[in-house]
Amino acid sequence: MIAVAVAVLALAVELAPVEARHQAVSVPASVLEKYVGEWVYPDGETVMIRLREGTLFREIPGQRVPLVPLSETLFKLGPVFTAEFVIDQTGGITQILTDGTGVEFRLRRKGSRAAALPPPPPAVRVPKSVLERYVGVYEYIPGQMKRTDLRVVIGLRGDTLIRQMGQDEVLMPLSETRFRVAGTSLMMEFVVDDEGVTVVLGSGGQQMLARRKSKR
Secondary structure, X not given: OHHHHHHHHHHHHHXXXXXXXXXXXXXXXXXXXXXXXXXXXXXXXXXXXEEEOOEEEEEEOOEEEXXXXXXXOEEEEOOOEEEEEEEXXXXXXXXXXXXXXXXXXXXXXXXXXXXXXXXXXXXXXXXHHHXXXXXXXXXXXXXXXXOOOOEEXXXXXXOEEEXXXXXXXXXXXXXXXXXXXXXXXXXXXXXXXXXXXXXXXXXXXXXXXXXXXXXX
């Protein structure tokens, strides 16, 4: 998993944020100290979070990346990823590492239990005629990343939208335009206008845009 995480962050270096929506904030050292420790991926591999001169760093052999605070619980990790620390009322803690669009890892701190995360919002029922509008191949709008070969493929299986990325991922509707990738906190929103359909991947400062290719 460490090798996977390094590869994920290496890819993130190629990506540029759509725009700077967040400014770094000052977080007391007493708060930052809560996040220090050895963090465990679901498969058992680990990564260290250390506090050095008032700054948190994510450290693995050969790599040290600063965590830039956007709030007392949310941190920017490189140009694309964010790390959010969730602490429940009994002290359980979980680190959610995500690019906001297609990758999410949930880590627990070694020696402590995972936080009890709030349940996701319930899915709603969307007419199949609406879902059919979103089916197709989407290309990222130029200028968001150096790579030009990445695509988003949206299909329809019965009355369920599917994102096809190696393995199929179910999109759970939160409204007629907004969907959550099942089993994650990742969001997608479809915007229909005179130019066609655009999918907005992620939320907040981690958004990326892809336009559906013409079906003609």
